[in-house]
Amino acid sequence: MEAVVVKNLTKTYGKEKTVAVDNVSFSVNQGELFGLIGPDGAGKTSIFRMLTTLLLPDGGSAHVDGHDIVQDFRAIRSSVGYMPGKFSLYQDLTIEENLHFFATVFGTTIDENYHLIKDIYVQIEPFKNRRAGKLSGGMKQKLALCCALIHKPTTLFLDEPTTGVDPVSRKEFWEMLRRLREQHITILVSTPYMDEASLCDRIALIQSGKILSIDTPQNIVNTYPDRLLAIKANEMYKLLKVLEGHPGILNSYAFGEYAHATFRDAHTDTHALQVYLREHGLTGVEVKDAEVTIEDSFIKLLH
Numbered sequence: 001m002e003a004v005v006v007k008n009l010t011k012t013y014g015k016e017k018t019v020a021v022d023n024v025s026f027s028v029n030q031g032e033l034f035g036l037i038g039p040d041g042a043g044k045t046s047i048f049r050m051l052t053t054l055l056l057p058d059g060g061s062a063h064v065d066g067h068d069i070v071q072d073f074r075a076i077r078s079s080v081g082y083m084p085g086k087f088s089l090y091q092d093l094t095i096e097e098n099l100h101f102f103a104t105v106f107g108t109t110i111d112e113n114y115h116l117i118k119d120i121y122v123q124i125e126p127f128k129n130r131r132a133g134k135l136s137g138g139m140k141q142k143l144a145l146c147c148a149l150i151h152k153p154t155t156l157f158l159d160e161p162t163t164g165v166d167p168v169s170r171k172e173f174w175e176m177l178r179r180l181r182e183q184h185i186t187i188l189v190s191t192p193y194m195d196e197a198s199l200c201d202r203i204a205l206i207q208s209g210k211i212l213s214i215d216t217p218q219n220i221v222n223t224y225p226d227r228l229l230a231i232k233a234n235e236m237y238k239l240l241k242v243l244e245g246h247p248g249i250l251n252s253y254a255f256g257e258y259a260h261a262t263f264r265d266a267h268t269d270t271h272a273l274q275v276y277l278r279e280h281g282l283t284g285v286e287v288k289d290a291e292v293t294i295e296d297s298f299i300k301l302l303h
């Protein structure tokens with residue numbers, strides 16, 4: 001069954017009618033871990049705010065757990081959990097007070113749903129008397145997740161939960177999400193980090209308010225249409241310049257210590273390419289087939 005159904009959802013802002021969300025449609029199955037993946041300003045927050053009834057759409061419709069986001073906003077507010085990108089915590093309240101506050105607002109108690117947050121809460125419990133404003137990014141994030149979970153939501157919206165969080169805490173956070181999924185909670189998560197996409201069941205790649213592709217991360221990389229090469233040389237900037245000037249080039253960009261490149265001819269001779277690069281003054285040249293990532297797929301879709 002579908003937990004979230006979005007049809008032609010549109011949102012514009014201001015007198016200039018800046019289009020933030022442009023005719024977006026997708027659906028999320030119950031119990032699914034669904035990712036909205038896209039850079040800053042892509043429209044992720046606007047979509048989440050409409051689905052959590054904090055913002056009215058200009059067009060289209062959406063249902064969460066069968067409830068209309070405009071007509072049935074009260075039902076949605078009591079059944080979903082929302083962790084906004086900017087922390088929602090009360091900085092002057094302690095960990096325990098924040099959690100107690102969120103439980104009370106939703107007419108429940110910490111004890112009633114403790115089993116849902118236990119795994120996460122035990123990690124911050126030793127500091128339960130510390131004010132939220134004095135916590136590290138990773139601890140704030142864990143507390144915010146506990147607060148969003150304490151009323152046992154059917155659907156959880158997490159807006160960029162790992163932005164500004166260190167790599168170890170990011171990894172832990174995703175492990176927590178996968179465990180939560182086992183509790184049959186539907187999870188929608190947004191992130192600008194392409195490496196996190198592979199941890200979702202399905203993802204929507206989004207840019208400038210439009211969805212470019214929706215599928216499982218594996219299918220998205222499997223349907224990459226070109227042969228992708230990873231190319232290394234001693235000078236990255238010069239390498240990119242030389243690749244740009246190659247008569248057969250489709251696209252090239254820096255990707256870690258390599259450049260990723262696609263060519264019109266899928267059978268581009270890698271040896272001939274190495275010779276070409278050396279003839280253009282590059283040293284330490286290495287050319288090999290690259291493993292396609294979500295980021296490569298995203299870049300391809302943008303072109």
Ligand SMILES: Nc1ncnc2c1ncn2[C@@H]1O[C@H](COP(=O)(O)OP(=O)(O)OP(=O)(O)O)[C@@H](O)[C@H]1O
Pocket residue numbers: 013014018019020038039040041042043044045046047160
């Ligand atoms: N209140 C507002 N008034 C005017 N423009 C807005 C407003 N809120 C968002 N926008 C614009 O709408 C577009 C989408 O913003 P949104 O915050 O939904 O994107 P996002 O993908 O969540 O990115 P970010 O991580 O930067 O918040 C951006 O161009 C943004 O500048």
